[in-house]
Amino acid sequence: MPELPEVETVRTGLAPAMEGQVIARATVNRPDLRWPFPDRMAERLTGARIERLRRRSKYILADLDRGESLLIHLGMSGRMTVSGDPLGQFVHEHPAAEKHDHVVFDMANGARVTFNDPRRFGAMDLLPTATAELHPLLANIGPEPLGNAFNEDYFVAAVRPRRSPIKSVLLDQKLVAGLGNIYVCEALFRAGIAPTRRADRIAPQRLAALVTIIRDVLSEAIVAGGSSLKDYRQADGELGYFQHSFDVYGREGDPCRTPGCGTAIRRVVQSGRSSFYCPQCQR
Numbered sequence: 001m002p003e004l005p006e007v008e009t010v011r012t013g014l015a016p017a018m019e020g021q022v023i024a025r026a027t028v029n030r031p032d033l034r035w036p037f038p039d040r041m042a043e044r045l046t047g048a049r050i051e052r053l054r055r056r057s058k059y060i061l062a063d064l065d066r067g068e069s070l071l072i073h074l075g076m077s078g079r080m081t082v083s084g085d086p087l088g089q090f091v092h093e094h095p096a097a098e099k100h101d102h103v104v105f106d107m108a109n110g111a112r113v114t115f116n117d118p119r120r121f122g123a124m125d126l127l128p129t130a131t132a133e134l135h136p137l138l139a140n141i142g143p144e145p146l147g148n149a150f151n152e153d154y155f156v157a158a159v160r161p162r163r164s165p166i167k168s169v170l171l172d173q174k175l176v177a178g179l180g181n182i183y184v185c186e187a188l189f190r191a192g193i194a195p196t197r198r199a200d201r202i203a204p205q206r207l208a209a210l211v212t213i214i215r216d217v218l219s220e221a222i223v224a225g226g227s228s229l230k231d232y233r234q235a236d237g238e239l240g241y242f243q244h245s246f247d248v249y250g251r252e253g254d255p256c257r258t259p260g261c262g263t264a265i266r267r268v269v270q271s272g273r274s275s276f277y278c279p280q281c282q283r
């Protein structure tokens with residue numbers, strides 16, 4: 001499931017094909033994804049110019065010159081591919097349409113952007129740009145983890161009263177936007193905090209340190225994603241899924257990488273999701 005760094009990588013990869021460009025034709029091949037598409041979506045997109053491509057949490061927003069924004073959510077398995085850009089950014093020919101190519105954008109510059117989603121947990125909607133933040137999917141989301149509003153004072157004050165395990169507190173999108181399972185596991189490992197530890201029993205200075213650690217973990221992944229964009233032109237044009245080495249995520253039973261530790265990484269299930277951690281380094 002794509003998390004914030006993956007979505008940011010998709011946004012960065014789409015920008016050369018879409019930002020400042022006119023959608024010559026939008027093709028919508030089914031009535032819905034997770035929810036029904038808005039009325040006349042293809043007509044409302046066709047001919048519009050994308051003035052800005054931005055990200056809020058795990059959503060991509062394409063601000064159109066018509067006062068509307070297209071909201072894109074990749075869901076669990078959504079993929080975006082770019083093909084056929086005449087400027088040489090992308091070497092791929094337009095591939096044959098695939099079964100799950102639900103929405104296709106043919107840009108006036110010759111690029112084709114395809115949204116493919118076999119499981120259809122993704123979403124697209126059109127909303128007034130001026131009130132985008134009030135959209136039901138965006139209204140209750142907390143500050144961006146890489147923005148100024150996410151700082152030590154805010155974080156400590158918001159987390160300290162909570163009696164839930166720190167893992168589930170960090171996954172609360174009202175506290176901070178876009179954090180998911182993978183990067184929460186990685187941040188807690190770096191902070192030396194066990195995912196099961198109650199938030200109200202963590203010293204304020206250890207909580208405060210998490211702010212910088214969360215920013216670092218996400219920023220490093222975004223940099224890794226950016227590097228992957230240099231390679232995808234030789235691959236299949238798919239954006240956003242990149243190889244990234246994790247310290248604990250997905251490493252159950254493997255030795256901890258902390259020098260001198262080597263303890264087997266453990267996995268516990270919390271609220272139905274796997275947490276990976278080192279029982280020696282994280283308390």
Ligand SMILES: [Zn+2]
Nearest residue numbers: 256261278281
């Ligand atoms: Zn360890």
